[in-house]
Amino acid sequence: MSDKSIGIFDSGVGGTSIWKEIHQLLPNEHTIYLADSINAPYGTKGTKKITELSVKNTEFLLKKDCKLIVVACNTATTNAIDYLRKTFDVPFIGIEPAIKPAALNTKTNAVGILATKGTLSSALFSKTSGRFASNIKLIEREGTGIVELIESGKLRSDEMRTLLHQYLEPMLKAHIDYLVLGCTHYPYLIPILLELLPNHVKIIDSGEAVARQTKAILEKNNLLNTAKVNPKLEFYTNGSVEVMQSLLGNSLDIDYLKF
Ligand SMILES: N[C@H](CCC(=O)O)C(=O)O
Numbered sequence: 001m002s003d004k005s006i007g008i009f010d011s012g013v014g015g016t017s018i019w020k021e022i023h024q025l026l027p028n029e030h031t032i033y034l035a036d037s038i039n040a041p042y043g044t045k046g047t048k049k050i051t052e053l054s055v056k057n058t059e060f061l062l063k064k065d066c067k068l069i070v071v072a073c074n075t076a077t078t079n080a081i082d083y084l085r086k087t088f089d090v091p092f093i094g095i096e097p098a099i100k101p102a103a104l105n106t107k108t109n110a111v112g113i114l115a116t117k118g119t120l121s122s123a124l125f126s127k128t129s130g131r132f133a134s135n136i137k138l139i140e141r142e143g144t145g146i147v148e149l150i151e152s153g154k155l156r157s158d159e160m161r162t163l164l165h166q167y168l169e170p171m172l173k174a175h176i177d178y179l180v181l182g183c184t185h186y187p188y189l190i191p192i193l194l195e196l197l198p199n200h201v202k203i204i205d206s207g208e209a210v211a212r213q214t215k216a217i218l219e220k221n222n223l224l225n226t227a228k229v230n231p232k233l234e235f236y237t238n239g240s241v242e243v244m245q246s247l248l249g250n251s252l253d254i255d256y257l258k259f
Helices: 014-026 047-063 072-089 098-106 124-133 146-151 158-174 186-196 209-219 242-247
Strands: 006-010 031-035 070-071 110-115 136-141 179-183 202-203 232-236 254-258
Touching: 006 014, 006 047, 006 202, 014 031, 014 209, 014 242, 031 047, 047 070, 047 072, 070 072, 070 209, 072 124, 072 146, 072 242, 098 110, 098 179, 136 158, 136 209, 158 186, 179 254, 186 202, 232 242, 242 254
Parallel strands: 006 031, 006 070, 031 232, 110 136, 110 179, 179 202, 232 254
Antiparallel strands: none
């Protein structure tokens, strides 16, 4: 049993989509979320820079005595998680695009994946796609510009619809029946994607799986918080508090903090 916090970080506000899944599954846990929005997007940076920023984020959360770190960012996971695991003595949970379930279930043998350049060009991504998707057509598109629009509060904008339309077009031409969201900012696009995609295309993201894995690793290490307390929910950002608030809503008792 441990009443220390779960630490969660992302390049910005996107990882709050993962935080929601974790909080829903583990409502007793104290959490500290770190949005490094000033350095977003990570997806256009190289592995060295992404690793450097991930180390800085981890150090921030460890100074706050977190018991486990969730890397709520596909780009940071695919580029830096091996280094983090080797460097810090704390359990890490990462997130990767959910290619496996899409590849196993596709009927058209064509799966679309929308992710950042940093994720799609990573060694971990090519290993995973080689392993699970070698027999299917994988239509990869970099979601250039999407993270920037979300970070600047333009989630529901004409610019966003234009970008998404452009990225989905080649996927629809290839008759995909699954779209894998390979960036934690993208679950916030689901209402718009549902309007743009035909009904038979299913959208998959990895949020729930990450929450389940977080629970399993806490259990395994005897770190679950079994006390029935009101959890402390702290959200640190070096970007806009308003944008973060707009994604999380007002119903939760959240402390928003600048760093
Ligand atoms: N939310 C991130 C990072 C996007 C970015 O900063 O480019 C991800 O899952 O990849």
